[in-house]
Amino acid sequence: MSNIKEKGLYQISRLSASNLSDVSKLHTAVYNKAPAPGFFDRKYNTAYTLVEHTGFIAYNQELQPIAFYGVIPCFMLIDGKEVLCAQSADTMTHPDYRNKGLFVELANRTFELCVQMGIKFLFGFPNQNSLPGFINKLGWQMAGQMDCFVIPVKAIPIAKLAAKFPVLKKWYSGYVDIMLRKYQLHQAGIPGSVLMEGFDGLSRNNGYLQNKTYSRTHVINVDGGVVWTKINNTLLIGDLSVSPANFTLVMSDLIKLAKKLGLQQIQFHTSRGTQLHSLFKLHYKAVDSFPVIFKDLGDDISTDRIRFTFADIDIF
Numbered sequence: 001m002s003n004i005k006e007k008g009l010y011q012i013s014r015l016s017a018s019n020l021s022d023v024s025k026l027h028t029a030v031y032n033k034a035p036a037p038g039f040f041d042r043k044y045n046t047a048y049t050l051v052e053h054t055g056f057i058a059y060n061q062e063l064q065p066i067a068f069y070g071v072i073p074c075f076m077l078i079d080g081k082e083v084l085c086a087q088s089a090d091t092m093t094h095p096d097y098r099n100k101g102l103f104v105e106l107a108n109r110t111f112e113l114c115v116q117m118g119i120k121f122l123f124g125f126p127n128q129n130s131l132p133g134f135i136n137k138l139g140w141q142m143a144g145q146m147d148c149f150v151i152p153v154k155a156i157p158i159a160k161l162a163a164k165f166p167v168l169k170k171w172y173s174g175y176v177d178i179m180l181r182k183y184q185l186h187q188a189g190i191p192g193s194v195l196m197e198g199f200d201g202l203s204r205n206n207g208y209l210q211n212k213t214y215s216r217t218h219v220i221n222v223d224g225g226v227v228w229t230k231i232n233n234t235l236l237i238g239d240l241s242v243s244p245a246n247f248t249l250v251m252s253d254l255i256k257l258a259k260k261l262g263l264q265q266i267q268f269h270t271s272r273g274t275q276l277h278s279l280f281k282l283h284y285k286a287v288d289s290f291p292v293i294f295k296d297l298g299d300d301i302s303t304d305r306i307r308f309t310f311a312d313i314d315i316f
Contacts, residue, residue: 030092054073074203076203091107122294145292149280151267190219
C-alpha cells in the first residue's frame with residue numbers, strides 16, 4: 001500500500017484507483033449493503049477536470065478500511081466562466097471507530113489536497129446530523145436551504161414490492177424500460193435550469209454528464225417538458241425544462257406515468273428563488289430539504305448567485 005501516513009493507531013492513504021475497492025468494502029460495513037459493481041470507480045473518475053481521486057481513507061492496524069471522506073471535482077459556471085470546485089460527497093466511518101476524530105482528520109487532509117489541485121471552493125448538501133460538524137468543526141458557511149416538493153400518487157406499490165424480492169428486481173427494471181420507451185430521449189442529462197434563468201450553477205458539460213452515469217437516470221419528454229428523472233421507489237425529478245404555460249399539463253401526465261410505474265410519490269428538490277421553485281410552490285407544499293453549504297479555499301470566489309436542483313447532488 002503506497003502513500004500511507006501513520007496517525008497513532010491508524011494509517012491514512014489518499015484515494016487512488018488501486019484502493020477504491022476499499023471504499024466499497026467500507027460502504028458495505030457501514031450500510032450493510034454492497035454498492036453496485038464499479039459504482040465508486042465511476043463516481044470518483046473526474047479525469048475530465050484534470051484532477052481526480054480527491055479524498056482519503058483511514059485504515060486500522062489490520063489494514064481494514066475504517067473511514068473515508070471524498071469530494072467530487074467539477075466546474076461551476078460563475079459569470080459565464082468555468083471555475084474548478086468540488087462537491088463534498090461520501091463521508092463514512094465504521095461503527096466501531098466513530099467519535100475518534102477521523103472525519104475531521106480526513107476532511108482537513110482533503111481540503112489541503114484540494115488547494116494543491118487548484119480547486120477554488122467546495123460546496124455540499126449535508127444531512128441534519130452532519131451539518132453541525134461541517135459548520136462548527138470544519139469552518140463551512142451555511143448559504144441557504146433547498147426545498148422539497150412531494151407529490152403523492154395513488155398507485156399500487158409495484159416498485160416497493162419489487163424491491164423486497166430480488167427475483168422481481170430485474171423484471172421491474174425491464175418493465176420501467178418498456179414503459180419509458182415512448183418518452184425516452186437518448187441523452188445523458190439536460191442543461192441546468194438555473195443557468196437558463198440567469199443564475200450561476202454547475203456546468204453540465206460532457207465530462208460531467210459522463211461522470212454522472214454512476215447512477216442510472218432517464219431523460220424523458222412528457223408533453224414537451226423535458227424531465228431528467230431517476231426511478232428509485234419514487235419518481236425523482238433531477239431537473240426539468242418546462243414553460244410556465246405547460247407546467248400543469250406536464251406534471252399531470254408525469255403523475256399518470258408514475259402511477260403506471262407503481263410509484264406512490266414524485267419528489268423534486270430545488271433552491272429557493274428559482275422559477276421552478278415558484279411553479280411547484282403554486283401547486284404543491286414546500287418543505288425544508290437539504291442545507292446548502294460552501295467552504296472557501298482562499299480564493300474569495302463569490303457564491304451568492306449559485307443555485308441548485310436535485311440533479312446537482314451526488315445522490316441523484
